[in-house]
Amino acid sequence: MSFVVAQSHFIFGVRTGVRNNLCFFDEQTVVFPSGNSCVCFNTVQRWQRFISGSERSQGMRAMTISSNRRYLAVSDYGERATVTVFDLQHEQGRKRKILSAGDMSVQEFICIAFSPDSKYLIGLTEGPEWMLILWLWEKHKLLATLKTPNTNNPVTQVSFNPYNNTQLCVSGTGVFKLFRYSEGALKQSSVAKVESINFLCHTWMSEHRVIAGTDTGRLLVFESGDLRREISMTSVQAASVAHLHPMLFLPFLTQSGQVEVKKIKDANVDEGPSVPSITAILSYSKGFACSRGPGTVFLFEQTDESGYRKTREIKIPLDAYCSGVTLAEYQQIDTICFSPAEETLAISTNRGQLYSLMLSLQLHQEDKLHFELLSQSFHSSSITGLSICIRKPLVATCSLDRSVRIWNYETKVLELYKEFQEEAYSVALHPTGLFILVGFSDRLRLMNLLIDDIRTFKEFTVRSCRECAFSNGGHMFAAVNGNIIQIYSVTSFDNILNLKGHNGKVSQLDLDDSRVVSCGVDGAVYEWNTQSGKRESESVLKSCSYTGVAFSSDCKTILAVGTDLTLKEIQDCQVLREVPADETAHTALAVSHSGRVVFTGTSSGTVRAIKYPLPIQKEWITYQAHSGPVTKMVITYDDQFLLTVSEDGCLLIWKIIDKEGRGLKSNKHIVHTEEILITKSDLEEKTQHMLEMKMRLEELQMENEYQLRLKDMNYNEKLRELSDNFVQQIGTLKTSQQAMKTEMEKQECENQQNSAELIMKHSKELKDLELSYSQKLIVEHEKYQDLEQKHQRMLEDYEKQLKSAEDRKIQAVEELTKMYEAKLQEKTQLLAQEDAEQKISVFKAIIKQAEEDEERKILEIQTNYEKKMKTEKQTNANLKGKNSIMAQKFISLQKRIDDRSADINKLKQERQRLLGLIRSLESDIEDLKRQISGHEKTSQDKDHIILCLKRKNQELEKLKFVLEFQLNELKQKTEPLQHDISVKKERISQLEEELIQTDKSNAQLKLTVSELKLKLKTRDKEMCKESQKVKDLETHLQRLKSDLHNCVSFIQEPKTLKDNIQMIYTRYVQQTERVSVLRKTPRAVRHQCDRQERTVNGLKMRLVKSAEEHEKVYAKIMKENMTLIAEINELRKELHLARTQAKDVKAQLALLKKPxxxxxxxxxxxxxxxxxxxxxxxxxxxxxxxxxxxxxx
Known part of the structure; x- marks a missing residue:
């Protein structure tokens, strides 16, 4: 059978006394503390996610959310206060870090805050010597602390500058200071003279401006830590305060009621008269929001750089379900928060209530707005009573806040609640869910549960009834009156029985149809018969004050808990089993109807699940539940839910499942009803109201029809007027259209005449141009004939010059070849000799340098191994450099030889080129002749060719301009790329140097590890030798003992005994020194073994530490290498791309420059x-x- 467990399902209530106890995770989800957990509540889908608190915590003190809405920090107080950081994006709110104050004794952090980049966390401890502690929380590192002297000035808030990670602000009673984190310490940057002012809250408006609220309702503006001015709330109040303190304010007021900004000359004067305090303030994009006394929030918007204007006043609404004077509108506001998009404003109050307002929908409606409940209305004080019924999924609670509330644990809503004038101590729901029994301080009342009210219809004279309960059938109920249990009939309301026997107050009872079990502070547990009123069994333990009692599932045994820290199972006046608890006492218990599990509540607020039948040993599962002692707990009739209440004012719903996550199977098939009670007078009033509304509806319909007819008549009249207007406009438009048409025809005639005149003029100009161009053609033809004759003469002269140049060239080439061949032979011989001599000297120098380096290496190896490794790598680097230099020299010499041979080849090629040029010139001459013959074509073809060439020339010029523009663009693109390439080359060289250094450190670490292993092996060998010596000595001693034992048999024979003793002496006692050595050997061996063990342990620890350090360094190097390889690959890609672009640019340049x-x-x-x-x-x-x-x- 799998064990039954409980899972947190839903909770009603907010934990008060926690700083910043409300914040938004996203637009639909809020986070607030409740019980011993933080709850993420989705306001649209109405689900909750629990983030459990610390088990050893004595309670939460403050919470804050990071600016990126991912991390939640919660401070817990105790002997050593801690701050826990949770990851809200994780499904279960995974713990990231647990921060503490180190060696300092800190019991609580009253305020905490994240930095704007969510890397730092600041904590503020409570006075009188308040202290600031700064953490780099992701690395679990305490960066700085700052402790102040005993000033007896309590501080209330610390915050980060949202524009600067290193600047902080601390405010409190007579305290307003700015701090800055620099050089590893928190340093005070400015102090304002505000000894007489009690600051309750503050907020940052800009990088240098802070607005703070005081307990007397003043808003003070600080610039760079100095008090500059004050923002007054209303002109009337400002006038009264200015009358009291004329030196504080300027003597003018606005008539429009806008917020004034007035200079402050003296901040140390006494505060004005008692006015509502400002307990919460928060900035947003348009300005800031602040509380103004009980139940009021003001919204301010910024008008200019230094001015603010009050735009809205938002109030907490009146409580419609309160029967008398309500305290809802007098709640003090503790926290203000905005949603990430600033569409929703939410607040929390000192009475544990949550309210919200949709700013985007409400701000444009009216001046005075009212908040709405964010979830439900919660209890604001300790819950004293809890009860369920079988016919409806309802649970009733009562509290010391004088309210009775009816909840639905399936839909998770508040069905009904009402506040009374007296405190309620106990509550019991009738099994039908239609009636409720409530014990007040003055009397016991039986009330009807109506659709929208809880109405009393019978009162009983039972004062301060702490416990009451209905029977299973609902036909009777039991109520505790001091130490007497009174049983009443539900039908006749008569007192049937009075059960007397307890000497002290009855703390709890459990009523069955035939029996009732009760327990009291006198240590007695009694079982009564409800028919006869007799006591059937009893169990008295005067040293224990019982707090909870219940029947088992089969009603055969009784389970009870009390102050003796045990869970007892009682049957027939005997204690069958006892389950001892730890140091925490049980305060309440509940037994499942299936009989598989027993749940108990403790004084620390935890819930325990214990198997049933009860185990012999301490076996249970503990759940973090409430922040105060559990007062009541009950399991629903279908065994699906566990309900617990506590002194912290929270109702927690648990889902009961097995370890596989399945709900428990119940034998009872429960059908919930939906009927409600309503009185006849209410029903008649509602029907009368419906009839009135129906008549009113008919009147409105008739009035609407009449109004519609009037509107139709008005609209028809307007339609006729509009149609007449439109007809007139159409007529005017037609006349204007006709006039425009005639004018257009006139314009067309004029245009035709103008076009005929232009055609005549253009034809005449064309004829004149043809005549002038024909004359020009004749002149050009004559010029062409003259040029042709000149060209013929130039050809003849060029042929003569060409022949003479060819003869001279042949002769010069022969002379040059002879001269250069002789020079080449001389140069090759000289170069070969110089090369051989240079190589010999270089190799000698290399050999000498290598010998010197080897000698230096040997000396360095003898002195220090680490120095040797460094010098060896340096010499290797030098040798590589010198080898590269020698290779470069060899390459340069080879290059010079190749250059000489290349010059010879060039001369040969030049000769071939000149011959080819002569041939090409001859072919050009033939081409020119053919061209001259082709020039005899008509002048019209030549003109056509000239025009085509001009067009081509223009196109080429355009192409040239485009190519030049593209060339300039490419040059501009290549310049930054070349700069990036050079920068990245430098970065690669730096990374290579770092890689060399890491290789050196790795080699050194490997060497130290090998040395340590070698030392460890030698120690192990020595240990083996010493242990062998000890074994040899032990065998020697054993032999001596056996020989002495054999001599005992000759105790009656002295001679034989003497001979044996002498033989033993000669065998074992050879020298006196050996005896002394043998005596000292065991002690020395033990001493040496201990010393060897200590050295071996030390070496092992050193080896483990060095291996860990080596692994860390190696992992770091591998990460850096991966990043470097990725950067190198990217640089190679960019370099390849830049080279291809440069190659394309060069190719285009060559195309432009060459023929x-x-x-x-x-x-x-x-x-x-x-x-x-x-x-x-x-x-x-x-x-x-x-x-x-x-x-x-």
Whole structure:
């Protein structure tokens, strides 16, 4: 059989006395403390999520939510106060960190606050020596503390500057100080002279401005920590206060009633007359909201940089369900909060009530607005009575706040409640759910539960009835009158029985139809017969004061709890079983109807689930429930819910399930009814009211019909007027349209005449142009013939010059080849000799340097191993550098040789090029001849060609302009890319250096680990040797004992005994020194073993610590390496992209600068595979291959 557990389902009530006990998680969810938990309540879907408090906590003191609405911090008071940070985005409100004050003795934090970036958390302790404690909470690090001297000035609030993570504000009685966190400490930045002012709250309006509220209703504005001015609430009050203190205020008032801002000359004067205090204040985007006395909130909006105007006054509504004078509108407001979108304003009061207002829907309606209940109306004091019924899902509670409330535990709503003039001590619901029995301080009242009221119809003279209960059938009820239990009939209201026997007050009773069990403070548990009034069984333990009693599920045994810290099961005047508790006493109990589990409530507010039948040992499950002692608890008849109430004023609904999460199966099939009671007078009044409303409706219908007919007539008349107006407008429009049409025809005739004149003029100009161009063509033709003759003469002269130049060129080429071949042989010989000598000297220097380095390395290895590793890596780096220098020198020499050979090749190519040029010139001459023959075409074709060429020239010029613009854009794009490449190259070099340093540290750590392991092995060997020595000595001693034992048998033979003793002496006692050594050996061995064990333990601890440090360093290096590799890959991609862009730019530049014949070559090179050109990843070898290809063609 699986064990039964309880799960928090819903709670009614708010925990008061907690600073900032209401905040928004999102637009629909609020967070508030209730019982011993924080509750996330969705106001739309009406579900709750519980965040359980600390088990060792004595209660909450303050709470706050981070600016990003993710983390919730709760402070608990106790012997050592703590602050717990919860993650609200986690489904169960997972604990993130538990913060404490370290070694300092702190019992409670009265206020806590998150920084704007949610990284820091500040805590304020209670006086007289109040203290500030700053945490970097995610790393569980206490950053700074600041303790003040004993000033006897209590502080109330601490807050962060929302625009600066390092600035704080603290306010209290005669205290208003600004602090700043810098250089690892909290330092006071400014102090205002406000010794006589009691600040209750403050809020930040900007980076330098703070508005604070006082206990006398003043709003004071501070700028950079200095008191600047005051915001008065009303002109009347400002005038009265100004009359009392003329030096405080300026002598003018506004007639419009707007808020005034007045300069303050002296802040140390006494406060004015007693006025409503400002207990809560909060800023928002448009201004700020503050409480103004009991039950009132003012909204202020900012008019300019320093002025504020009161825009709205919001009040808590009157309590319609109170029978007398109500205290609802006199509630003091503790907390104000806005939703994230500032659409909803919510408040909490000192009587444990939550109210809200939709600002987006209500602000435009009227000046004075009223709050609405955020959830339900809760109890504001200790709950003294609890009862359920079987026919309806109702639960009744009564409290010392003089109210009786009826809740529905299925729909989780407050069905009905009423406040009375007297305190209610006990309550009992009739099984039908239609009547209720309430014990007041003056008498016991039986009342009807109507649809909207709780109405008394019978009173009984039972004063201060602490316990009452109906029977299962509802035909009678029992009430406690001091130490007497009185049983009444529900039908006749007669006192049937008076059960006397208790010597003290009866603390609780449980009524069955035939029996009643009671317990009292006198330590007695009695079972009575309700038919005869006789006492059937009793159990008296005078040392125990019982607080709870109940029948078992089968009514055969009685379960009771009391102050002796035990749960007792009693049957036939005997205690069958006792389940001892811990240091916490049981205060109430409830037994499930299935008989599987017993729930008990404790004085600390926890709930325990105990198996039934009761276990022998302490076996139970404890749940965090309330913040005060559990006063009453009951299980519903279908075993689905457990209901508990406490002195903290909260009603907590638990869902009873098994460990698989399934609800308990009940044998009872309970059908809930929906009938309600209503009196005849109420019904007649309602029917009369309905008839009146019906008549009123008919009158309104007739009046509406009459009004509709009047409106129809008015509308018809207006329609006729509009139609007449429209007809007139149509006529005027038609006449204007006709006039416009005639004017348009006139304009068309004029346009036709003008166009004919223009055509004649243009034809005449065209003929004149044709004549002038024909004359110009004749002149140009004559010029062309002259130019053709000049061209023929120039051709003949050029052929003569070409022949002479060819002869000279051939002769010069032969001379140059001979001269350069001789020079080349000389240079190659000289270069070979220089190269050999240089290589020999370089290699000698390298060998010498290497020998010196090796000698230095040997010396360094002898002195210090760590120094050797560093120097060895440095020498390796030097050698690499020198090798790279030598490689570069070799490459440069090889390059010079290649340059010489390249010069020879260039000369040969130049010769070939000149020959090719001669051939091309000859072909050009032939082309020119063909062109001259082609020039004999008609002048019209040439004119056409000239026009085409001009157009092409214009297009080329446009193309050139576009290409130049694109070139400039590409240059502008490449410049920042080149800068980024250089910066990232520097970053890569820095990261490589850091990687080298981490490699060095890793190698050093590995070396230390190997040394420690080696030392550990040697210690183990020595231990083995010493243990072997001890074993040898033990065997030696054992042999001696056996030989002595054998000598005992010769005790009657002296000679034989003497011989044996001598033999033993010669065998075991050889030298006196050996005997002394043997005597000292065990002690020395033990001493050495202890010393070896201590050293081995120390080495193991050092090895574990070094391994942990090595793992941390290695993990950090791996993370950094991963980030570096990712950055390098991104840099490579960007570098590749920049190179491709630069290549494209170069190609376009080449296209613009070189003639058209080079275009195919460039295009072919652009699309050629870079691997064929020797272009790879840019290191020294690939760069050399690229330049070799470039110069060698």
């Amino acid at each position: 058209k014949k080079s275009q195919p070559i460039l295009e072919e090179a652009a699309y050629q595979d870079p691997k064929q050109l020797g272009v790879k990843i840019p290191n020294s070898h690939t760069v050399f291959a690229f330049w070799n290809y470039h110069f060698n063609g």
